[in-house]
Amino acid sequence: MREIRRHATTSRRSSAVVYNGMAFIGGQTAEDRTLDIRGQTRQVLAKIDRLLAEAGTSKSRLLSVQIWLKDITHDFAGMNEIWDTWTAPGNAPTRATVQCALGLPEILIEVIVTAAVDEAEVE
Amino acid sequence: MREIRRHATTSRRSSAVVYNGMAFIGGQTAEDRTLDIRGQTRQVLAKIDRLLAEAGTSKSRLLSVQIWLKDITHDFAGMNEIWDTWTAPGNAPTRATVQCALGLPEILIEVIVTAAVDEAEVE
Amino acid sequence: MREIRRHATTSRRSSAVVYNGMAFIGGQTAEDRTLDIRGQTRQVLAKIDRLLAEAGTSKSRLLSVQIWLKDITHDFAGMNEIWDTWTAPGNAPTRATVQCALGLPEILIEVIVTAAVDEAEVE
Numbered sequence: 001m002r003e004i005r006r007h008a009t010t011s012r013r014s015s016a017v018v019y020n021g022m023a024f025i026g027g028q029t030a031e032d033r034t035l036d037i038r039g040q041t042r043q044v045l046a047k048i049d050r051l052l053a054e055a056g057t058s059k060s061r062l063l064s065v066q067i068w069l070k071d072i073t074h075d076f077a078g079m080n081e082i083w084d085t086w087t088a089p090g091n092a093p094t095r096a097t098v099q100c101a102l103g104l105p106e107i108l109i110e111v112i113v114t115a116a117v118d119e120a121e122v123e
Numbered sequence: 124m125r126e127i128r129r130h131a132t133t134s135r136r137s138s139a140v141v142y143n144g145m146a147f148i149g150g151q152t153a154e155d156r157t158l159d160i161r162g163q164t165r166q167v168l169a170k171i172d173r174l175l176a177e178a179g180t181s182k183s184r185l186l187s188v189q190i191w192l193k194d195i196t197h198d199f200a201g202m203n204e205i206w207d208t209w210t211a212p213g214n215a216p217t218r219a220t221v222q223c224a225l226g227l228p229e230i231l232i233e234v235i236v237t238a239a240v241d242e243a244e245v246e
Numbered sequence: 247m248r249e250i251r252r253h254a255t256t257s258r259r260s261s262a263v264v265y266n267g268m269a270f271i272g273g274q275t276a277e278d279r280t281l282d283i284r285g286q287t288r289q290v291l292a293k294i295d296r297l298l299a300e301a302g303t304s305k306s307r308l309l310s311v312q313i314w315l316k317d318i319t320h321d322f323a324g325m326n327e328i329w330d331t332w333t334a335p336g337n338a339p340t341r342a343t344v345q346c347a348l349g350l351p352e353i354l355i356e357v358i359v360t361a362a363v364d365e366a367e368v369e
Binding site: 022063076080084085089090091094096098114118 | 248250252255256257258259260261262263265266270271272273312314346347348349356358360
């Protein structure tokens with residue numbers, strides 16, 4: 001049976017799951033929800049950097065990303081300003097960004113990620 | 124050519140697709156849409172249990188899940204009450220939950236799932 | 247290190263990413279946003295056909311699809327009319343369709359796709 005590695009697992013969710021050469025990272029939101037879209041985006045991407053590192057990979061190995069914004073008209077440009085400087089040059093993932101109400105009114109952005117993981121290849 | 128197995132395929136969609144050690148399960152909704160969020164969540168998760176079994180896997184091998192709620196403010200707690208007791212202890216997947224209008228006004232929850240499948244490893 | 251192939255990569259996104267026998271295609275929208283839902287759906291699916299070909303696969307190898315509609319009540323039937331004739335007979339993917347505001351008010355549909363890719367198996 002091929003191994004599944006789970007990180008920070010509760011009865012509700014794992015923060016990350018690694019399987020079959022891929023890391024799946026669940027919906028990440030900012031800790032400080034008083035921040036504007038730039039600040040929340042920075043915090044979300046920093047959390048993703050940490051979760052990718054724990055999973056044995058990095059942002060240079062991203063495959064696909066989904067971004068949900070509370071207000072895409074107001075916050076799309078600000079999110080992209082932070083996003084575009086965060087991506088690893090030449091290695092941006094596929095991406096889709098849509099507008100949805102999120103878990104709490106003060107959450108402006110939520111992001112999920114799929115990334116390649118190398119160590120799973122040598123299992 | 125690596126095999127793709129499809130389940131309950133119409134011209135519109137398959138209920139599940141198995142490939143490369145993974146099962147993809149399409150958007151599941153409750154049959155009885157007069158039910159409240161707890162009832163609809165129970166029905167959705169029971170359908171997912173059946174589809175996972177047909178695909179040769181189970182909820183203990185879930186990788187990632189996306190949940191759409193019609194009204195996240197009203198229904199998040201009720202959905203989680205059912206969800207948290209459904210997950211296999213120590214094996215919760217990554218998860219993201221957002222609010223969207225769904226196919227019909229009476230649909231309160233829709234869920235998609237990716238899971239690990241063991242039999243595909245021995246192809 | 248298993249290879250990741252990226253297509254049309256900018257600092258923001260790749261149009262497609264191929265890894266581990268799978269192609270991930272990012273959020274596709276119509277070029278001509280004056281079109282109605284049928285016209286926009288046709289353009290989106292034609293773009294996906296082109297991106298699948300560039301990735302070395304086709305619509306007969308689709309695994310899973312997510313569709314976002316700006317107005318699911320108004321446009322679900324029109325989208326399905328085009329979709330149902332586009333899918334490869336016997337090979338429809340799993341699918342989930344929800345309603346979200348998209349990047350611009352005139353965008354009626356956005357679609358992401360995961361497909362199987364054969365060439366990656368012989369790496």
